[in-house]
Amino acid sequence: MKADRIASIVFIIVALLFWPQTGGLQYNCSIFPRLLIIFLFFLSAALLIQTFLIAPPKTVSFIPKNLRYIITSTVVAFVWIYLLNILGFIVSSVVCLTTLTFFLDLKRPTFMRTISSIAVYTLMVVAFWLIFHNFLLVPLPTGYFI
Amino acid sequence: MKKYNVMIFLMVVLVGMTFTSAALAEFPDKPLTYVICFNAGGESDITARIQQQPLEKVLGVPVVIVYKKGGGGAVGWSELLRAKPDGYTVYGTNLPHTIVQPMTRGNAGYETEKIDNIYMFEFTPDILAVSMDSEIKTVDDFVKYAKANPGVSVGGSGEPSANSLGCQAFGKLTDLNLTYISFTGSGAAVPALLGGHVKALMTYTSMASQYPDKIRALAVAADKRAKALPDVPTFKELGYEFVEGAYRGVAVPPGTPKEIKMKLEQAFEKVNYDPVVIKKMEDLGFIMEYYGEDSSKSLVTKLTDYYGKLMKDLGLLKK
Amino acid sequence: MLEAIAASFGHIFTVKVILMIIAGLFGGLMAGALPGLTATMAVALLVPFTFTMNPTEGLIVLGAIYMACIYGGSFSAILVNTPGTPSSIGTTFDGYPMAKRGEGERAILIATFSSAYGGIIGVIFLLFLAPPLASVALKFGPPEYFWMAVFGITIISSLASKNVLKGFIGGAIGLLISTIGIAPIGGDVRFTAGFPQFQGGIELIVALIGFFCIPEALTMISNRTQKFHLTEAEHTGGIVLKTFLEVMKRQGNLLRSSILGTIVGILPGAGGSVANLVAYNEALRVSKTPEKFGTGTPDGIIATESSNNAVVGGGMIPLVTLGIPGAPPDAILYGVLLLHGLRPGPELFTTHSEVVYTFIMSLFVATILMIPVGIFSGRLLHRTVVRLPIRFLAPIIFFLTIIGSYSIRNNVMDVYIMLTLGVIGYILKRLDFHPGPITLGLILGPIGEMGFVQALLMGQVLPNKWMIFFIHPLSWVLIIMSLLSLGWPLLMKRFSKRWKIKEMTIDES
Numbered sequence: 003m004k005a006d007r008i009a010s011i012v013f014i015i016v017a018l019l020f021w022p023q024t025g026g027l028q029y030n031c032s033i034f035p036r037l038l039i040i041f042l043f044f045l046s047a048a049l050l051i052q053t054f055l056i057a058p059p060k061t062v063s064f065i066p067k068n069l070r071y072i073i074t075s076t077v078v079a080f081v082w083i084y085l086l087n088i089l090g091f092i093v094s095s096v097v098c099l100t101t102l103t104f105f106l107d108l109k110r111p112t113f114m115r116t117i118s119s120i121a122v123y124t125l126m127v128v129a130f131w132l133i134f135h136n137f138l139l140v141p142l143p144t145g146y147f148i
Numbered sequence: 149m150k151k152y153n154v155m156i157f158l159m160v161v162l163v164g165m166t167f168t169s170a171a172l173a174e175f176p177d178k179p180l181t182y183v184i185c186f187n188a189g190g191e192s193d194i195t196a197r198i199q200q201q202p203l204e205k206v207l208g209v210p211v212v213i214v215y216k217k218g219g220g221g222a223v224g225w226s227e228l229l230r231a232k233p234d235g236y237t238v239y240g241t242n243l244p245h246t247i248v249q250p251m252t253r254g255n256a257g258y259e260t261e262k263i264d265n266i267y268m269f270e271f272t273p274d275i276l277a278v279s280m281d282s283e284i285k286t287v288d289d290f291v292k293y294a295k296a297n298p299g300v301s302v303g304g305s306g307e308p309s310a311n312s313l314g315c316q317a318f319g320k321l322t323d324l325n326l327t328y329i330s331f332t333g334s335g336a337a338v339p340a341l342l343g344g345h346v347k348a349l350m351t352y353t354s355m356a357s358q359y360p361d362k363i364r365a366l367a368v369a370a371d372k373r374a375k376a377l378p379d380v381p382t383f384k385e386l387g388y389e390f391v392e393g394a395y396r397g398v399a400v401p402p403g404t405p406k407e408i409k410m411k412l413e414q415a416f417e418k419v420n421y422d423p424v425v426i427k428k429m430e431d432l433g434f435i436m437e438y439y440g441e442d443s444s445k446s447l448v449t450k451l452t453d454y455y456g457k458l459m460k461d462l463g464l465l466k467k
Numbered sequence: 468m469l470e471a472i473a474a475s476f477g478h479i480f481t482v483k484v485i486l487m488i489i490a491g492l493f494g495g496l497m498a499g500a501l502p503g504l505t506a507t508m509a510v511a512l513l514v515p516f517t518f519t520m521n522p523t524e525g526l527i528v529l530g531a532i533y534m535a536c537i538y539g540g541s542f543s544a545i546l547v548n549t550p551g552t553p554s555s556i557g558t559t560f561d562g563y564p565m566a567k568r569g570e571g572e573r574a575i576l577i578a579t580f581s582s583a584y585g586g587i588i589g590v591i592f593l594l595f596l597a598p599p600l601a602s603v604a605l606k607f608g609p610p611e612y613f614w615m616a617v618f619g620i621t622i623i624s625s626l627a628s629k630n631v632l633k634g635f636i637g638g639a640i641g642l643l644i645s646t647i648g649i650a651p652i653g654g655d656v657r658f659t660a661g662f663p664q665f666q667g668g669i670e671l672i673v674a675l676i677g678f679f680c681i682p683e684a685l686t687m688i689s690n691r692t693q694k695f696h697l698t699e700a701e702h703t704g705g706i707v708l709k710t711f712l713e714v715m716k717r718q719g720n721l722l723r724s725s726i727l728g729t730i731v732g733i734l735p736g737a738g739g740s741v742a743n744l745v746a747y748n749e750a751l752r753v754s755k756t757p758e759k760f761g762t763g764t765p766d767g768i769i770a771t772e773s774s775n776n777a778v779v780g781g782g783m784i785p786l787v788t789l790g791i792p793g794a795p796p797d798a799i800l801y802g803v804l805l806l807h808g809l810r811p812g813p814e815l816f817t818t819h820s821e822v823v824y825t826f827i828m829s830l831f832v833a834t835i836l837m838i839p840v841g842i843f844s845g846r847l848l849h850r851t852v853v854r855l856p857i858r859f860l861a862p863i864i865f866f867l868t869i870i871g872s873y874s875i876r877n878n879v880m881d882v883y884i885m886l887t888l889g890v891i892g893y894i895l896k897r898l899d900f901h902p903g904p905i906t907l908g909l910i911l912g913p914i915g916e917m918g919f920v921q922a923l924l925m926g927q928v929l930p931n932k933w934m935i936f937f938i939h940p941l942s943w944v945l946i947i948m949s950l951l952s953l954g955w956p957l958l959m960k961r962f963s964k965r966w967k968i969k970e971m972t973i974d975e976s
Contacts, residue, residue, distance in 0.1 A: 005897075005898050006898070006899075009895075009898050009900070010636075013636060013640070016640075016643075020643065020658065023657070023658055024657070026655075027650070027653075027655045027657060028650075028653045028655055030650070030652045030653040030920050030923075030924075031650035031652065031653040031654075031655035031657060032655075033919075033920065033923075034646060034915075034916040034919055034920065035643065035646045035657065035658075038639055038642050038643050038646065039643065041639050042636065042639040042640065042643060045632060045635055045636045045639060046636060048632055049632050049633065049636060052632060064897050064898065066685075066686075066689045066897060067689050067690070068688065068689050068690075068691055068692075069689075071688050071689070071691060072685050072688050072689055075684075075685070075688050075861070075865075076685070076886075076890060079865050079886055080883075080886060082865070082869065083869065083879065083882045083883055083886060086869070086873075086879060086882070087879060095866055095869070098862070098865075099862045099863070099865075099866060102858075102861065102862035102865070103858045103859060103862055106688060106691055106857065106858035106861060106862070107858050108691065108692065108858070126863075127866070130866075130870060134870070134874065138512045138513075139179065139210065139212040139512075139515075140214075140512065140874050140877070141181065141212075141214075141877055142870075142873065142874075143873065143879060187798065188507060188508075188511040188795075188798060188799050188802070189511075189792065189795075189797075189798025189799045189800075189801055189802045190798070193802055194802050194805055194806070197514070197802060197806050198806065200515070200518075201518060212515075213515075214877060215511070215876070216876045216877070216878070217667065217876075218648065218649075218666060218667015218668060218670075218876075219648060219649045219656075219666030219667050219668075220649055220654065222649070222663070222666045222667075223663075223664070223666050223667035223876075226663045226664070226666070227878075249654075252654060253654070253655070253656050254656065255656070255661065255663060256656075256663070256666070257663025257664075257666060258663075297928060298928075299927035299928045300928065301924065301925050301927070301928070306654075307652065307653060307654045308654055327924050327925075327927045327928075328924075329609075329652075329921050329924045329925065330651070330652050330653075330654075330921075331917075331921075332651065332917070335791065335792065335798065335801075336735065336736065338791065339604070339605055339735055339785075339789070339791050340608060340609070342605050342789070343605035343606055343607070343608055344605075344608075345608030345609060345925060346925070358790060358805070358810065359790060359812070361812070361813075362789075362812075428806070428808070431808070432805060
């Protein structure tokens, strides 16, 4: 319930943030977004009111399990994207894939496991690279390496 | 001491030679990317596909067509200005889009002058068209109808575009109250006309060529009649000083070396003289043009003046 | 016409062509299963390969790729809760729950047979009823497209039946996000916060991958102690035949969804993404057990997968008769036709009847061949996903999302946006705002806005421009459908309570 309350307030704020930006637009360009913002505002207000009226059922906690892992994985993913243009597609993908697997492993990773992960991932990434780059002729990010 | 200096000197010469030879390595030696700043299946795509194989023959490397749509082309063109100037990526450009977009938008992401067009290869004039079963048969009929029905709807592709500005310019010329309705492409405007949702279209000659039995072109907004539409008079012939249309070309990122630009310009020119290419383009209603890099620049300057004045008259300038 | 059909079989049933079709099917399947590669992109990417073939063969291959791609989207929808193409969004609703229960193989088989059925129905309409149906497509003008978008949004009330308010908020968010960028009419720049990169708006595929894939991967990571992602059911023999019969029994659903898919396909501008959700909604509405939808009922998959493949045939109806693409991949086919000098229109059927009929008949063949190809690939994929521990599966999903979102416009910015939307989508999911309504808003926003503003402009000639929305009879059909769609779930809830009370009292007496 508390989560719903916060969510509805966030959406109301979003609506209020978008509205002033419709000011400088022509009529044809502003009418649709404005109607949507009004729509969003009233729905969020209704949700907010609902949280006060209806008794909260037993809800799942908003905070997920293993939050530490989720956050770290997300950070690694962002870094991965950043590295795409620096290290190139293949290198950054193999590095980040191995890092994530290493990190998510339940057992203590041994040297063999890590090496085999790197090998398998390299094969997979190179295979994709070949298909996209040579066959479909879709360029993938390159940096100092490929 | 002297020996040491000589060694350094020789090293510098050697390194310098390697670098120069790398630069003089035969361009092109890897695939060329041809970026289309619009949707796949649209007209820019079709003209690029017509050019693709002949280009590959002339340049000797594969030509890969890639799409970067968004903002009516603006997303692609803003990227053009920041791309690597190594000559391996060319971007399709359109006039008047690249001229009028920065004029009407606060920040289009690019400036018209910065776009280095190396070749403009075709021109598609506007046409005023109605459905084949419409009671309107000539431009005068249309003018009469529009005077009796102010606010009559005229469809077209894009805004601002050659269609929208053409419609507004024509309306001003004839003192008519026309309502321009923009569609996401000429391909979306035609069904609207055929379904009776708009009364007329200010569209391109290519549409009349692609739908000859469904659309009646009333007049062409060019200096001469279009080869694909020999029976359609020009607006000038009918007494209306109205010329409007869109140019299509290719550009390279700023800072591309002169030799590479010349090679690309020559390649596109050669392709443009290819009889197979000419036939395919003209059949679809495109008019061949042959502007090299320098003449493109003058064309852009001329058109920038023209559209600047036109937009000011129509009250459309943002800045 | 019959002689042309008979002649076409001679062209199709050669070793070369059949092999090409199978190659196209495999390629299309893989492209479809990969979230981020849409049918439009797959077809566009493979056009250059057809330059070396003659026009007929080229079209046959592209057609096979297209058909298989739409079907392939169901694989990732079922196995990892992320639609491989926007046409399979609805397949996640019931396909994934089935997979989680250990019935992944059954779900894939249901999707296979439904897709084939829908594909065939769409092509039948193309073959026999193209000209009259095409003229219906023209009747849809801006007001009708607006009401169609409204109808699409009202579907949310059935999809999010547990919390309608949150569903509609999600839809509103999706609609609002779709307005970022250049306005379709007028060309003003909206909500870009000064970044020119946002002028193109948020790409649908980027948002799709973000809202579906990333939350799924993060949920897997959250469940990292559970070693595998899906449970594997015991492999019962004869499951193929059994599922085939099970699907075939649902003729009502199959036929209705396929026809809906064909109709949506005929409308230029609306494609499989709209069709699958509309069909799902209708199946839910007329079902005797609507509460089962969303928990893993075969009817859900049957509705979405048959309708989206029917769009393939349906979308070609306006393409070959009027030269107007009915769905985005058809625009590419249009370009291919023009390139080979085949102008779409009525002359195509007379002057180039051989090419046209061979192509259409090849679609039948491709759809039928799709079944064994699909079963083989689907089973393989299912077994792989089931056996892959989360510590491999989750990173691989990240990998695929990065490739997928990058290959749309070769723009790293899109990848960042994808991941950001993914994190937001995960948070929203935890808050019980599901991605379905949001993506529905994203899909329908441009259609709705375009129709809305264009209609207002059309209405300038009327005394009151707002009247334009209410003067066409076709508009009223859509308005009534929207009201029904909106009100039905609420009515059903009240009626079912009364029925239950009546039944209870009858039992007691």
